[in-house]
Amino acid sequence: MIKDIKIAVLIDGDNIPSKYISEMMEEITKYGTPTIKRIYGDWTKPHLSKWKSVLLQNAISPIQQYSYTTGKNATDSAMIIDAMDILYSSRVDAFCLVSSDSDFTKLATRLREAGMQVYGIGEKKTPEPFIVACDKFIYLEILKSSEEDTNDKSKTKKDNLYNITPNVIRLLKNSVADAADEDGWAFLGDVGSLIIKKQPNFDARNFGFDKLTPLFKSLNQFELEQRDQPNARFKLIYVKNK
Incomplete structure (x- = not known):
């Protein structure tokens, strides 16, 4: 039986393809209840357009973060600041950081130091430091292939x-x-x-x-x-x- 663990799901919209959303949210519910669901990015940019159609369906709140400076990842900063605010609000028991970016390694480490369970979700290209900073890390590719397997039993x-x-x-x-x-x-x-x-x-x-x-x-x-x-x-x- 799944314990009533409240999870804050924070998604790096600049770094994760929208095609994984259904499988990703289904996977997260195995570990608890996602009570906070936010995705970060500059929503004025065309590359995030595919996300817009799936946010409402999954009750994910988009957080606007303008890229003020070229070469600086403002999305990372916004996500890290939000994570710390949520941590100190004591509203959740765990975090799920969805990104393939090693910039969140220190955040995962800090959350675990505070006694939080930290789940990471990202693509296979995710750097090792971020992976080992999490309690558990799940590759998006296996979530997508699991759904495909139900329609194609001939997977090798x-x-x-x-x-x-x-x-x-x-x-x-x-x-x-x-x-x-x-x-x-x-x-x-x-x-x-x-x-x-x-x-x-x-x-x-x-x-x-x-x-x-x-x-x-x-x-x-x-x-x-x-x-x-x-x-x-x-x-x-x-x-x-x-």
Whole structure:
């Protein structure tokens, strides 16, 4: 059950394509309720015209920020100032920063220092410093491809963002070992949380899997076990390194 976590969603309109809006907002609701939704940009510029048609549908408030100086990103400054105002108003429990710009790295770090949960959403080109500054980072490309998969079941492995490399296997095996009990078994939920702490942009969907369980099942380096839990409809999944 999703906790009633209030999220401030702040979107860098200059940096994010409007075509992702539906999938992006649907993804955010998995983590809480977006109570503040704002997008920043110079709305007198033609490149933001595509955003205008989807803002009303998604109840996102456009924030006008004129580009007073050539070469300076006024949108970033406006978004950062708003984020700090929201932080000190104590109206939300978490932030979702939607951008592929590393300029928000310091903001994400500052919000986390204040005890805020910070989710980042951006394209695969997002620089590593911003990604690791967030508690969790989601690539827009996997959100779009997830919707396309429902209409095209013939998607192949080449459409995935990443391949399962030896480094990925090492991350999974080390995380299982770190979360394991004396018998080597680890609750998969704990393993997933630990992986995200180590690598915020890790997502089973990056590798073509909807969830973490089928990802582990596809790898012969691991053993999975289902366990009953009292008075519950669902079984708990445990994983062990072979």
